[in-house]
Amino acid sequence: MNKDGIKAGDRVDLSELINLFDVEKMAERTMSKMAYEYVASGAGDEWTLRWNREALDAIKLNPTVLTDVSKLDTRVTLFGYELPYPILIAPTAYHKLMHPEGELATARGAGAASAVYVVSSFTTTPLSEIAEVATQPLWFQLYVRDDRELTKELVQEAEAHGCRALCITVDTVVTGIRNREQRANFTLPNNVLTPHMPGALREQKPLTWKDIEWLQSFARTPVLLKGILNPADAEKAVQSGVSGIIVSNHGGRNLDTVPATIEALPRIAEAIDRRIPVLMDGGIRRGTDVVKAISLGASAVLVGKPVCFGLACAGAEGVTKVLEILRTELELAMALTGKANLASLDHSVIWR
């Protein structure tokens, strides 16, 4: 129970949650200090964490009027599968820290909102159980373990449970310096286990392009690299044969002072030149943010912290609410921008 007398898992009045910032405020009241700090904080002095938002806010939109937007189409096809709208749940660890139902609630919430849920390697619920309740596609986020045989088994397990894509996180050879997390004495409670990653994340310093080759030699699902910021790495990713990349700075949680993802995105999109899909995450909180990301070259975006906060506020319903708010805002932003489908969102939508 926290200072407001609300405890994690208590239901909150969903009608109070008008936008994603409300969700965070409400979550702060329901979560333990330690859990909130774990989710909300960034690395170092949190420059990148702030820049993710500030850079999105600083971009102005250039609307077109008198176009027919009576039939909005937000569908996008990724790796042969059609999504009704281009917003996915980013992989985040430890959902039982946020809500007693943990990843099961996330999967149910994603299902109700027709969204893809990218399950973290650090799930606190076994994949088998998540797969049982999921009604929408799951993807799997992979942290490559020291033991490559166990890594291979984990990939195969994820595929056996129906995960349709594999996102290999490449920006976390070590985790960032997270001072707020340290100050809040972040430790995982004894009853919160990570069945697919026993023990903490060990350093992944030997992870190289050779491992990406190796992973692709047996992966049966599309492989994406999550955590690309450098256009030269984007080119190497294409050369390595992966199916997609996620432009990400890990939500500002790893290397502080790297640029906002929305700033890196256009350069990476230019380097990739539509050869493979480019996804993006980091600071997406408004429908207009999604419009900006798609206009600057993303095929779809992922949201991390807002989903954790929605989960903390109201379990599955909170997760659904976050996605529905963002989806509705995206539709309104497209209508007001004068663009009826995602294909028509391009650089002309950005005010120069």
Ligand SMILES: Cc1cc2nc3c(=O)[nH]c(=O)nc-3n(C[C@H](O)[C@H](O)[C@H](O)COP(=O)(O)O)c2cc1C
């Ligand atoms: C609480 C939390 C846990 C995370 N855990 C993981 C993880 O296990 N694996 C991973 O690749 N990224 C992880 N991330 C990063 C997210 O996948 C994503 O890149 C980031 O949160 C996007 O930015 P946003 O939170 O501003 O939407 C985590 C982020 C948060 C906030």
Ligand SMILES: CC(C)CC(=O)C(=O)O
């Ligand atoms: C267990 C952590 C390494 C999960 C993570 O990626 C994060 O907290 O950002």
